[in-house]
Amino acid sequence: HFAHWGVEAAVNIVYHRMDLEPYPVDSPQSATLWGRDPLSYLYWNAPNQQLYVFDQSARAPLPAHLKLKDSRDHRALLGGWFGLSQVWRWSEPQAAVRVNQPASASRFELTVNVPETQIRANRHVHLAVRLNQAPLGEADFTTAGFHTVSWSAPHGSGTARIDLTADPPYATAGETRPYGVAVVALGFVPGKAGGP
Numbered sequence: 001h002f003a004h005w006g007v008e009a010a011v012n013i014v015y016h017r018m019d020l021e022p023y024p025v026d027s028p029q030s031a032t033l034w035g036r037d038p039l040s041y042l043y044w045n046a047p048n049q050q051l052y053v054f055d056q057s058a059r060a061p062l063p064a065h066l067k068l069k070d071s072r073d074h075r076a077l078l079g080g081w082f083g084l085s086q087v088w089r090w091s092e093p094q095a096a097v098r099v100n101q102p103a104s105a106s107r108f109e110l111t112v113n114v115p116e117t118q119i120r121a122n123r124h125v126h127l128a129v130r131l132n133q134a135p136l137g138e139a140d141f142t143t144a145g146f147h148t149v150s151w152s153a154p155h156g157s158g159t160a161r162i163d164l165t166a167d168p169p170y171a172t173a174g175e176t177r178p179y180g181v182a183v184v185a186l187g188f189v190p191g192k193a194g195g196p
Contacts, residue, residue, distance in 0.1 A: 011042070062100040062159060065109070065187030078161070082179070088113050091180035093169040096161060103157035105188035108136060109150040113182040116144040118170045125170075125181055130163040132156075146184065153188055162186065 011022045022042070042051060062076050068089040080095030114125055125141040129151070137151030166180030 062098060063187065064100045064102050064105065065185065065189055066097065066099055067185045068183050080164075080180070082177070085182070088182040088184045090182050091164055091166060093166050093178055093180040095164045095180060095183075097164075097186065098159055098161050099187045101153070101156050101158060101160040101188050103155075104190065105153050106190055107150045108153045108162075108187070109148060109189045110139075110186045111146060111148045111184040112141065113146050113184055114141045114144050115182065117172075118179075119144050122168050122170060126167045127181055128165045128167075130165075132161055133163070136162075141181075150189070160188075 008020070008022050012018050012020050066076050067087075069084060069087040076097050076099060077089075078096035078098055080092040081097075082090040082092070108129070108131065110127075110129065112125075112127070118125060119142070123142070126138065127141070128138045129136045131154070134154075136153075137149070139147075139149045141147055164180065164183070169178035169180065171178050
């Protein structure tokens with residue numbers, strides 16, 4: 001792994017400039033950059049030893065359904081998230097994301113991965129979801145594995161803020177921040193609502 005200074009030097013050399021300021025995606029500084037236009041996002045896929053470069057416009061629409069493994073949509077994450085882990089991303093006990101709510105959307109769907117260690121430690125995970133500050137739905141997960149839940153979505157369109165609250169927090173050895181829930185995907189989809 002490169003140290004931050006190594007990444008900064010490499011980026012400036014590649015682009016033949018000395019004024020570029022790269023920041024780690026999960027740093028507090030990067031959160032201030034997502035509204036800038038244009039914005040380049042570099043993603044290193046370590047297992048494949050491959051670098052992906054995404055150029056994004058702040059005016060580009062947000063996805064209606066977000067797969068957390070898709071690093072191109074990192075600008076949708078508002079706060080309370082850990083780095084990418086396989087095909088999911090851990091939230092903190094409180095996390096927020098923004099997605100596009102199509103006028104035709106009839107439900108909101110969420111897929112999580114609950115590890116056996118979290119169930120052993122806490123016995124369950126309670127998740128509350130809010131849409132634009134209003135309660136949308138709640139779910140309790142008492143078994144390990146992948147779970148998909150959905151709730152009817154109120155009519156609306158445009159950028160929607162989603163807030164997740166996971167309880168109880170999940171603490172692991174060696175990590176100073178508590179975990180919330182491992183989110184695989186979330187967003188608006190057509191169809192009927194359903195539970196876990």
